[in-house]
């Protein structure tokens with residue numbers, strides 16, 4: 252027995268004790284490939300389904316005292332996980348944090364929805380539609396959670412989280428609860444303040460407008476159809492692989508113009524249907540994806556001068572050099 256083995260055992264005991272006390276599920280050796288839309292990634296040491304604010308606070312305090320690595324995972328739709336997994340704890344918000352609430356407004360004020368961070372955006376947009384509220388139609392086909400969508404300031408078809416968010420409740424890594432107004436969240440293109448000041452997002456309040464239900468439904472259906480027609484949804488991916496490199500520059504267009512559609516490395520491929528997506532064509536590893544992305548980045552840079560940056564968040568020891 253060595254010291255690190257003893258330390259590992261002590262951590263396991265503490266996690267078991269906290270999870271039992273707050274009735275939270277603890278799993279060990281969890282394959283990240285089963286929890287990411289890319290279907291890539293080795294095992295995480297631990298996976299905790301967090302269903303209690305106090306329990307979360309207790310875990311965060313333990314991690315900070317013991318310098319334990321952890322990662323907050325939503326629905327894993329914007330993650331590229333390392334082939335050798337993650338030596339630490341994945342925190343995944345469970346059903347307790349997936350409750351959505353429609354708040355009746357006073358005369359003159361706008362209708363709001365308080366969305367649980369673990370709810371899906373799809374479900375949130377559906378609730379808006381049911382209440383004839385407009386403002387979320389373009390977000391309705393994004394496959395992530397509300398928490399992940401705020402963290403990434405997700406958006407599509409001219410809609411973005413930052414246009415509708417008014418407030419957010421979150422827990423900082425010292426285990427303390429906070430509320431912040433939208434203008435304090437640093438929301439910009441695929442950016443939020445949480446990228447520099449990490450915290451666990453617990454709920455998000457959005458303000459919408461009253462609309463015509465049939466129009467809202469028609470818009471949602473149109474956006475879904477556009478996704479189905481244009482995106483390679485029959486292959487695992489993490490959505491757009493690269494961020495927009497400039498105000499009027501689109502990674503997919505640049506990649507297409509460089510003739511890179513169909514470029515393949517191992518099991519990873521630049522989608523033939525949509526150049527902005529790297530897909531897991533067949534048993535791709537994280538190394539396949541990063542090797543392919545390096546080739547794409549080099550060619551686009553040499554031919555157009557634009558430097559592409561990865562959009563998915565890297566989990567574990569992923570070898571990727573930002574330029």
Ligand SMILES: Cc1cc2nc3c(=O)[nH]c(=O)nc-3n(C[C@H](O)[C@H](O)[C@H](O)COP(=O)(O)OP(=O)(O)OC[C@H]3O[C@@H](n4cnc5c(N)ncnc54)[C@H](O)[C@@H]3O)c2cc1C
Nearest residue numbers: 325326327328329395396398399400402405406407452490
């Ligand atoms: C087919 C496909 C299409 C897509 N289309 C779009 C699109 O049109 N527009 C778009 O913007 N994105 C798109 N995406 C990407 C992705 O769905 C979004 O970025 C989504 O918002 C990520 O949410 P998630 O819950 O899956 O987050 P995850 O992928 O699990 O995590 C992403 C980041 O958010 C953090 N995070 C997640 N939850 C929390 C929380 N509660 N508290 C703190 N941090 C948290 C994670 O730590 C991580 O850093 C697409 C993905 C796929 C696979």
